[in-house]
Amino acid sequence: MPYKKPTTEKVYYAIGEVAELFNVNTSLVRFWEKEFDILKPRKNKKGNRLFTQKDLDNLYIIYNLVKERGYTLQGAKEMLKSEKIDDTTKKIEIVNSLEKVKSFLLELKNEL
16 A cells, blocks of 8 residues: 555644655645645645645545546546545545554464
């Protein structure tokens, strides 16, 4: 899975940290911020973007639609505006739960 969940919960994540979590360039994160209204990172006095966990969740939905499922930017925007996004969010949550179970089972297997 290309998205690496943060190991520690933070209030804000810098754009470099976000780009590293998704294994993309910071320029792509900035581009998606301009393209998708649901991404609204705060900016400090210096103008640095500060992403919250909600921003990371929204970015993961965008990442999933564009990079993993092959949607165009316009198609992803339409999907986000439609009610189908709830289905997408539920599927993402299920996949995340299954990933946790898988890693737990692999750890358990290694201990045996």
